[in-house]
Amino acid sequence: MGILGEEQNIDFVINVGDNFYDDGLTGVDDPAFYESFVNIYTAPSLQKPWYSVLGNHDYRGDVEAQLSPILREKDSRWVCLRSFILNAGIVEFFFVDTTPFQDHYFEDPEDNTYDWSGVLPREEYLSNLLKDVDSALAQSKATWKIVVGHHTIKTAGHHGNTVELVEQLLPILEKNNVDAYINGHDHCLEHIVDSESGIHYLTSGGGSKAWRGDIKPWNPEELKLYYDGQGFMSVQITKNKADVVFYDVFGKVLHTSSIPKDLNPAA
Template sequence: MTSSLNQGTLCHVIFIASLFCVLVIPSLAELQRFKHNGNSNQPLNFLVIGDWGRKGTYNQSLVAKQMGIVGRKQNIDFVISTGDNFYDSGLTKVDDPAFYDSFVNIYTAPSLQKTWYTVLGNHDYRGVVEAQLSPLQRKKDRRWVCLRSFILDAEIVEFFFVDTTPFVNKYFDSKKVAYDWKGVLPRGPYLSNLLKDVDSALAKSKAQWKIVVGHHTIKTAGLHGNTVELEDKLVPILKKNNVAAYINGHDHCLEHIIDQKSGIHYLTSGGGSKAWRGEIKKLDPQELKLYYDGQGFLSVQITKTKVDLVFYDALGRVLHTSSITKNLKPKA
């Protein structure tokens, strides 16, 4: 009787412990996928903008105007946002007027009325994260697609959007700024599962091109410097899975850097509004193809054999052009 009772008690304890683990530890699940239904025989065109949400100030409106002009000429398929969508502290609630003041009422050009695929930046984590993730935002503006991490399948290319803010140690140590970590804690399992998801999805991908998008810099000559946590955790996955490019914001500038060992192209498009004039760090001139410390954006065209890059400033002037070919040898 005693033995049976102890066994039953033990089973009950195990069950409760298992239930507790299920409730508090994020489970490993495939990243949500979106499909862009284009013509694989036609080039894919899109714009990339980051660090933009300042209610039209710091030349945000001027950049938006030029994006509209280039978007029309390129007949773009969509827009990618690299995060820090609303300054200084994200959205405070689902019906925060900043959604209209910094997004809906700024990017009004007909060519920009395409889907915006969006990741979160560190400033977005200072607000209520769920306000940006809420499906109610898409009811206000059908363009808005924002998740922590997800995949966009555009046939010849797959984009892997990665939530980079939870990787950065200093945000968790901050005593001055509060971050919204709901949905992230416990941090260890969240990051571990995310890395496994990204690695698995990249390995399974049959797309001719693989591009990873995140907010934080990995290689940069800009103010923030390299994000060491991503160098340690994410870069090995990029290298292993033949990723062609990593696209980010965070540094308020435009950059094109080619890692000479891996061939990965690091593309910074964080010039959506406020820029940092004169902030540049030394970098190997063989790797640094463009550094522009001002406002602007990136235009990308992808075919089966080539990725064409064009960086524009806030007046629509071309700053830099380059191409990535299938053997990842750049034509700088």
């Protein structure tokens, strides 16, 4: 990542959740912040902002710790919020807190290892979040609109499609002509292009555990890449196209895709 980051002169890094395994952080002084972030991504090219969302494993710890400005004082790169917008000129990234959408995290209160402070009452939280995402996407004047979340929407990977997101979030993405959805959760690298909506689903979950050895059937015309292993991806965006590249841990190119942007769509 460091070598490629230098070659491409990257502006920032997007971190798609499950930032600290297995159970998030215990607090702002948890040494895992250094062991899994500060002391790992030391390359000069990676000393840029890291925009992060929360994953389900992060919710198993002290969520407020990851959101705390104290961590940013420890390392100025760290930017983690539940849901937020990153305006990067011709592209806007809409970060969405996807963990509270999943019903099964709430179904066994006796075994509730999740920190839902700031989320409850859940129905109100999700309703407001969906309204905010819809409104922000509708008002955006950006050439490119990309949504980032931890959980999958469409995937041939281990966890399968997240039904709650398909039912509640996906219609908003389709209505507002989102170009791509970037996620983690499945520990693989994957590129799916929806044949109807044209949305690109980019899974970059190869930062930790991988090699699960399972892949679900998927339309081969839509599935452009499925790599059951570790790695990462880069995105370079201009007004006319977005170039997406997936790499393995050694920086070997696994898959490239150039997504064109029609600047004069038919009415």
